[in-house]
Amino acid sequence: MSTATSTTDNSHGSARPESNAPSASSQLTGPEALPELKKRIKAGLKTYPDFPKKGILFEDILPLFASHSLHTDLIRAYELQVLESFGPDNIPDVIVGLDARGFLIGPTLALRFGAGFVPVRKPGKLPGKIETADFEKEYGTDTFAIQSDAIKPGQKVLVVDDLIATGGSASAAGTLIEKSGGKLLGYLFIIELTFLKGRDKLNAPVYTLLESQAE
Numbered sequence: 140m141s142t143a144t145s146t147t148d149n150s151h152g153s154a155r156p157e158s159n160a161p162s163a164s165s166q167l168t169g170p171e172a173l174p175e176l177k178k179r180i181k182a183g184l185k186t187y188p189d190f191p192k193k194g195i196l197f198e199d200i201l202p203l204f205a206s207h208s209l210h211t212d213l214i215r216a217y218e219l220q221v222l223e224s225f226g227p228d229n230i231p232d233v234i235v236g237l238d239a240r241g242f243l244i245g246p247t248l249a250l251r252f253g254a255g256f257v258p259v260r261k262p263g264k265l266p267g268k269i270e271t272a273d274f275e276k277e278y279g280t281d282t283f284a285i286q287s288d289a290i291k292p293g294q295k296v297l298v299v300d301d302l303i304a305t306g307g308s309a310s311a312a313g314t315l316i317e318k319s320g321g322k323l324l325g326y327l328f329i330i331e332l333t334f335l336k337g338r339d340k341l342n343a344p345v346y347t348l349l350e351s352q353a354e
């Protein structure tokens with residue numbers, strides 16, 4: 140028996156010019172550290188033109204997870220941003236992460252806040268009773284699903300994902316959370332593609348660590 144393998148280089152990724160991510164673990168922990176953490180996070184991103192389709196400038200967040208120090212910085216930045224944006228009286232009971240990149244952030248953040256983690260998943264992945272919502276996103280259409288009993292009525296819910304583009308994904312997740320009876324505190328992303336005005340689709344507060352691709 141043999142396994143077929145292949146190598147594909149489908150683009151020419153480039154690190155941002157200011158990329159000089161530190162290799163040592165971050166010492167930045169207090170609320171005053173947030174601006175510096177954001178600078179490090181921005182420097183750690185990579186962009187790929189014309190992926191997955193011509194005309195799309197793809198923001199790759201995966202280098203933030205390949206580096207222990209950037210991963211540490213990212214999770215601390217999310218934690219500090221939640222405290223700054225929502226306040227200490229609005230600690231979430233549940234973090235919802237969006238399939239797939241939101242899963243890289245959500246569970247760790249949930250542990251930090253003593254909260255639960257609930258996934259919103261692409262179709263055909265969740266057993267039992269589910270709710271679904273169809274949506275359009277920057278480069279296609281999709282469906283999201285949530286287990287009907289995963290969020291208890293009245294629980295305070297924060298949605299996390301890596302990026303908001305058209306807002307289609309986040310808006311569908313918000314619809315599912317409201318159907319579950321959760322109280323949607325808001326949304327937190329790393330990056331916003333501001334020219335797509337995705338936040339206009341969302342009916343809860345939207346925060347982002349960075350802004351990019353203004354046009």
Ligand SMILES: O=P(O)(O)OC[C@H]1O[C@H](OP(=O)(O)OP(=O)(O)O)[C@H](O)[C@@H]1O
Nearest residue numbers: 238239240276277303304305306307308
């Ligand atoms: O604001 P929108 O236009 O909805 O686009 C944003 C979404 O698109 C990407 O997910 P995608 O489903 O493409 O891939 P993933 O499974 O790797 O997260 C990104 O991670 C966001 O979830």
Ligand SMILES: Nc1ncnc2[nH]cnc12
Nearest residue numbers: 195196197198277302304
């Ligand atoms: N430009 C982009 N880069 C990365 N993920 C995305 N999801 C939607 N648009 C995207």
Ligand SMILES: [Mg+2]
Nearest residue numbers: 238239240241
């Ligand atoms: Mg996604």
